[in-house]
Amino acid sequence: MDTPDESPATPAAPPAPRSRWEAVQPWLTLACRVGLAAVLVFAAVSKFPPALSVQAVEAYDLFPVEIAMLIGYTLPLFELALAVLLLAGLATRYVGAVSAILMVLFIAGIVSAMARGLNIDCGCFGGGGQVDPGETTYGLSIARDIAFAAMGAFIAARPRSPFALDRAIGLFR
DSSP: OOOGGGOTTSOOOOOOOSSHHHHHHHHHHHHHHHHHHHHHHHHHHHTOSHHHHHHHHHHTOOSOHHHHHHHHHHHHHHHHHHHHHHHHTSSHHHHHHHHHHHHHHHHHHHHHHHHTTOOEEOOBTBOOEEOOTTOOOHHHHHHHHHHHHHHHHHHHHOOOOTTOHHHHTTSOO
């Protein structure tokens, strides 16, 4: 006679984590998701009105005016979209990878400005444009973006986390 615990209709409990890492990793990914999403929301909101973002992109002197305007207007919206996806935990692996790539592009832009001797504010969190010599914070901006890129890479490598739509729809269990 089958007991209720042995019934085929009773769903099996998820296997217990085999190691401490397997127990901690999903929570680290969640912390990275929320942290990176918060950074992206703050960065996007600080770029409004879009004229500030356009000014910051133009200061890098990398693109024609029309392209700089396109980037300046769309970048805050792109950052918000990435943040929403990270918070929802939807397409987590891909959004983590795209976020990491975005941070690497930001680092490349900062290194380019530094190498060309430009004295600009990176515009990462609003502002942007010319600053007085010695007021640049290139090293700090690069270090910060490396940390954010590492968070995105970690999310891409280990997307499984609690409170994620990916889990609800079965993408990463």
